[in-house]
Amino acid sequence: MGSIFNAQQIVNGLQVGSIYALIALGYTMVYGIVRLINFAHGDFYMIGAYAAYGAFFAFNAIFVDQTGVLAFIVLVASMLAGGLVAMLANRLAYKPLRYKPKLSSLITAIGVSMFLEYFFSAIPSIGPSYRSFPDIIPRVEIQLGSATVSNYVIIDLLVAAVLMIGLTFLVKKTNLGKAMRAVSQDKDAARLMGIDIEKIIGFTFLIGGSFAGAAGLLAGMTYPRIFPYMGIQPGLKAFIAAVLGGIGNIPGAVLGAYIMGLAETFASAYNSLIGEGIAFAILILVLLVRPTGLLGEKVADKI
Amino acid sequence: MAKLKLPKFLIAAAILYAVIEGLYKTELINGYILHIINQSLVYVILAVSLNLINGITGQFSLGHMGFAAVGAYVSGTLTTLIFKVTPTAPEGMLVFIFSIVAGGIVAAFIGFLIGFPSLRLKGDYLAIVTLGFGEIIRTIFNNIDYVGGPRGLLGIPKFSNFTVIFIAAFLTVVIIRNLIESSHGRVLLSIRENELAAELVGIDTTQYKVLAFSIGAFFAGIAGGLFAHLLQLAHPTQFGFIKSVEVLIMIYAGGVGSITGSVIAAFALTFLSEGLRIGIRFVADTTGLPIGGEWRMVIYSLLLIFIMLFRTEGLMGTKESRLIKIKEAE
Numbered sequence: 001m002g003s004i005f006n007a008q009q010i011v012n013g014l015q016v017g018s019i020y021a022l023i024a025l026g027y028t029m030v031y032g033i034v035r036l037i038n039f040a041h042g043d044f045y046m047i048g049a050y051a052a053y054g055a056f057f058a059f060n061a062i063f064v065d066q067t068g069v070l071a072f073i074v075l076v077a078s079m080l081a082g083g084l085v086a087m088l089a090n091r092l093a094y095k096p097l098r099y100k101p102k103l104s105s106l107i108t109a110i111g112v113s114m115f116l117e118y119f120f121s122a123i124p125s126i127g128p129s130y131r132s133f134p135d136i137i138p139r140v141e142i143q144l145g146s147a148t149v150s151n152y153v154i155i156d157l158l159v160a161a162v163l164m165i166g167l168t169f170l171v172k173k174t175n176l177g178k179a180m181r182a183v184s185q186d187k188d189a190a191r192l193m194g195i196d197i198e199k200i201i202g203f204t205f206l207i208g209g210s211f212a213g214a215a216g217l218l219a220g221m222t223y224p225r226i227f228p229y230m231g232i233q234p235g236l237k238a239f240i241a242a243v244l245g246g247i248g249n250i251p252g253a254v255l256g257a258y259i260m261g262l263a264e265t266f267a268s269a270y271n272s273l274i275g276e277g278i279a280f281a282i283l284i285l286v287l288l289v290r291p292t293g294l295l296g297e298k299v300a301d302k303i
Numbered sequence: 304m305a306k307l308k309l310p311k312f313l314i315a316a317a318i319l320y321a322v323i324e325g326l327y328k329t330e331l332i333n334g335y336i337l338h339i340i341n342q343s344l345v346y347v348i349l350a351v352s353l354n355l356i357n358g359i360t361g362q363f364s365l366g367h368m369g370f371a372a373v374g375a376y377v378s379g380t381l382t383t384l385i386f387k388v389t390p391t392a393p394e395g396m397l398v399f400i401f402s403i404v405a406g407g408i409v410a411a412f413i414g415f416l417i418g419f420p421s422l423r424l425k426g427d428y429l430a431i432v433t434l435g436f437g438e439i440i441r442t443i444f445n446n447i448d449y450v451g452g453p454r455g456l457l458g459i460p461k462f463s464n465f466t467v468i469f470i471a472a473f474l475t476v477v478i479i480r481n482l483i484e485s486s487h488g489r490v491l492l493s494i495r496e497n498e499l500a501a502e503l504v505g506i507d508t509t510q511y512k513v514l515a516f517s518i519g520a521f522f523a524g525i526a527g528g529l530f531a532h533l534l535q536l537a538h539p540t541q542f543g544f545i546k547s548v549e550v551l552i553m554i555y556a557g558g559v560g561s562i563t564g565s566v567i568a569a570f571a572l573t574f575l576s577e578g579l580r581i582g583i584r585f586v587a588d589t590t591g592l593p594i595g596g597e598w599r600m601v602i603y604s605l606l607l608i609f610i611m612l613f614r615t616e617g618l619m620g621t622k623e624s625r626l627i628k629i630k631e632a633e
Contacts, residue, residue, distance in 0.1 A: 037427045037430070037431065093608055093612070096612055097611065097612065097615075100615060101615075102427065103363055103427075104611050104615050106363070106427055106430060107551070107555060107607065107611050108607075108608055108611040108612070110365075110548060110551075110607070111604045111605070111607035111608035111611065112604075112608065113604075114545070114548065114600060114603070114604035114607070115601060115604035115605060115608065118597045118598075118600040118601045118604060119597075119601050121595075121597045122594075122595055122597035122598050122601055124593040124595075127597070128595065128597060236431075236434075236435075239431065240431075243428075243431075273442065273446055276442055277439055277442065279435075280432075280435035280436070280438070280439055283431065283432065283435060284420065284421070284432060284435070287421070287424055287428060287432065288420055288423075291424070291428070
């Protein structure tokens with residue numbers, strides 16, 4: 001196969017990167033607004049995948065020949081599930097600790113993450129074993145130069161791109177987006193301007209969770225299998241991608257995710273052990289050399 | 304400086320030792336209960352040493368079990384693969400103690416190597432880095448064929464008995480308590496209370512954080528070695544992230560910064576964990592419902608969430624038992 005930097009690896013890297021990007025966006029938005037590393041974020045991705053799985057089998061019989069409608073329903077189900085669980089976690093577990101020391105929220109987030117993983121594997125009709133994910137859309141493979149590209153790659157890239165463009169529009173052009181930016185810059189000032197901070201935070205969790213849910217659907221379709229612990233590894237890697245891009249920075253998260261996807265694909269092609277470790281190597285390197293990330297701005301410690 | 308009430312604590316520990324040993328000898332408690340007590344004591348070492356890093360120094364390590372893995376594998380390799388000793392051999396115990404200490408020293412050294420770059424980071428970043436290192440250490444052992452790879456290191460001689468583990472746990476508590484009492488310990492507390500202020504009075508905070516981290520890693524390594532020689536195996540899955548979280552739950556349940564709390568919580572949660580295991584199996588058997596071991600972790604994670612929501616300071620807060628109490632300056 002020659003060099004590890006061939007077209008096939010680039011395609012694979014971009015595909016993984018798209019999934020990481022959707023997860024990383026949620027991390028970075030939540031961190032930007034409440035300064036919390038939401039450990040449970042990877043589990044919203046898992047929930048999205050299971051919701052999609054359930055929705056597919058619920059509506060499969062009704063929309064037999066309408067693949068497009070079915071795919072749309074499945075996407076909505078995954079996003080709704082991820083978003084609603086994220087909002088619920090925020091309301092029940094994070095909101096009461098909002099003004100307590102930061103570490104207590106972090107530990108609670110670890111608890112929420114463990115709860116979701118083990119609760120889902122404890123329910124007999126869901127866990128704990130792997131389930132193979134159905135082909136929602138028939139799989140077609142296209143030869144593109146030296147690379148074989150499945151239509152799933154195109155779907156992954158496209159869905160990620162559409163969602164990211166939608167998010168950019170939301171954040172940049174709408175009042176809601178303006179409120180989100182205001183809360184992330186200065187909570188107290190935002191409150192004085194009449195912004196309902198808790199509502200904006202809840203909404204941020206909803207958006208972040210729904211993106212993770214969509215990523216779960218894409219990953220379920222691509223790999224095609226799902227299990228209750230599927231969110232741990234992608235969650236960590238997407239978090240590292242968000243740090244690499246500059247946590248709190250939306251374009252940074254996307255950039256970091258694609259760099260991460262490509263780096264990981266190349267490294268795994270070279271050696272699987274290095275592939276497993278490269279994410280953490282990147283993290284250490286970023287934190288030592290440029291802790292604010294590629295696009296992050298320097299924030300001085302307040303005295 | 305306050306005077307150490309060591310004699311009193313020593314007497315209390317000796318009585319506790321005699322009572323448990325006596326109960327076992329008179330067969331009032333069986334081998335199974337003693338085994339759980341041994342496990343609890345190993346968790347005491349893990350929880351107290353993690354408390355030094357997280358509770359006393361105010362850092363946040365999520366990879367404590369990585370160091371336990373180092374201790375387990377290093378000491379297991381020494382006793383099983385290099386010296387090939389058995390518990391019956393006359394020099395066996397000596398080799399065992401040497402191996403355990405060697406495991407602790409290697410773990411401390413790795414703690415130093417990891418701590419030096421990463422302890423410049425704060426709070427949540429440090430958590431992620433230590434989590435990453437814990438996982439990397441585990442992955443490395445998973446890929447070394449010499450120590451069994453994914454099968455784990457098997458056939459480790461059973462050197463860890465109640466006496467050895469009890470003495471190790473006792474020494475850990477005494478050493479860490481005395482460290483906190485010393486002027487170095489005061490520096491660690493000052494870093495927890497206000498790192499910036501500590502820096503401003505001329506303390507090299509990074510150096511002290513690395514010190515606390517390495518000492519914590521040393522004891523984690525000792526605990527790992529004891530575990531390996533108790534369960535007679537060292538397996539990569541014993542030292543995963545979830546296990547680190549279990550120790551974390553102990554120190555937060557017991558009270559961050561309270562050694563007494565960590566000791567009590569280590570015992571309480573190890574027994575609770577076994578109780579849940581038995582209880583869940585009992586419920587599953589009698590009702591015929593498909594209830595699996597996952598429920599144990601569901602209850603554990605809810606416990607962690609509820610502690611953080613309703614009693615953030617833990618069972619003991621920062622209070623200590625009178626036996627090991629640090630007297631306030633007059």
